Amino acid sequence: MSPPRRITLKDLARELGVSTATVSNAFNRPDQLSPALRERILGEAKRLGYRGPDAKARSLRTGRSRIIAVMLAESLTYSLNDPVASEFLSGVAEVLDARGHTLLLLSSRQSPAQMPGSASMADGFIVYGLMPSLAALESLPPQAPLVTVDFDIEGRPSVHVADESASYAIARHALQARPQRPAIITLRLTAEPCNGRVTESHTLLPVEHTISRARLAGFHRALDEWGFTPGDVPVWNIEENTHEVCMPVLEAILDLPDDERPDLLLCAADRIALTAVTLAEQRGLRVPEDLRLTGFDGIAEGQYRSPRLTTVRQDSVEKGRLAARMILGLTPAADSRLATELIIGESCP
Incomplete structure (x- = not known):
């Protein structure tokens, strides 16, 4: 006995009395249909056992897979747990969902051999974060559309927030309290691994490879205006934005003698x-009386705990939306800078 014939898109369209294009839109471009019509089509498809257009056949026919890959600087586990990265991915997914595209997540920490085969089928790539190395980008199809976020590749459109001006604004606010010993803590600033004090022996990464250079430039501009020699203000670097990696660097700073410890x-x-606030409180240091602190990102945790963090809020969801709109051709693919918001909290009033 021969197996039952698989129902096709044409069969479903005939059964519903609609065009094949309408059925296709229900699966691939839901924004083109009313919710009621799409629910009717999907419900009948389920009843008849139709699972949707064959992605492989469609890819061969149209030359498009409707897959957009996002390559993340960090591991997938870190990125999904990090509030800034997860907000960015939410923005990307929102646009892709509305246009019937699939989101494929990749990590630059994977070797080319570990990349899923579907990555080669992607219609475009969004590359996000403070890349530990650009080597992973060499595995991507060179002809594929690509948008970078938080770093730059010559000839490719990029999405940033106004890092330098935002850092300048928050440093300028913090310096109004006239601290005696300001210090800077950056993230992935140096070409060599450095989880500690940055010295003259370290090589700073190029401006186009890390937003930390722009944020450092903003801090330095404000320090210079307030009479500090930027080169005399100590800079510590942190290799990975996790509690475990931050903690030893911050402990070394906070355990300095009183007349050397930054204020x-x-x-x-x-x-x-936030890690610095926790460690300061464990040492009996009062925030902001003994130690003032500022952050950058505007994550929810910083605004819910006490003391509430003085920070710069960036709209990571909109950053993701913009990158996705660019890669789909819904917005011109051009370098973009999103505005930020200065939030004055209790950690540096």
């Missing part, structure tokens, strides 16, 4: 600042 920490990320 203002300009932090390049909220997670760094």
Whole structure:
């Protein structure tokens, strides 16, 4: 006995009395249909056992897979747990969902051999984060559309927030309290691994490879205006924005003698600042009386705990939406800078 014939898109369209294009839109472009019509089509498809257009056949026919890959600087586990990265991915997914595209997540920490085969089929790539190395990008199809986020590749459109001006604004606010010993804590600033004090022996990454250079430039501009020699203000670098990696660097700073310990920490990320607050409180240091701190990102945790963090809020969801709209051709693919918001909290009033 021969197996039952698989129902096709044409069969379903005939059964519903609609065009094949309408059925296709229900699966691939839901924004083109009313919710009621799409639910009717999907319900009948389920009843008849139709699972949707064959992605492989469609890819061969149209030359498009409707897959958009996002390559992340960090591991997938870290990125999904990190509030900034997860908000960015939410923005990307929102646009892709509305246009019937599939999101494929990749990590630059994977070797080319570990990349899923579907990555080669992707219609475009969004590359996000502070890349530890650009080597992973060599595995991507060179002809594929590509948008970078938080770093730059010559000839490719990029999405950033106004990092330098935002850092300048928050440092300028913090310096109004006239600290005696300001210090800066950055994230992935140096070409060599450095989880500690940055010295003259270290090589700073190029401006186009890390937003930390732009944030450092903003801090330095404000320090210079307030009479500090930027080169005399100590800079510590953190290799990974996690509590475990931040903690030893911050402990070394906070355990300095009273006359050497900074009384203002300009932090390049909220997670760094929040770790510093926790460790300061464990040592009996009062925030902001003994130590003022600022962050960058505007994550929810920094605004819910006490003392509430003084920070810069960036709209990571909109950053994801914009990158997705660019890669789909819904927005011109051009370098973009999103505005930020200065939030004055209790950690540096």
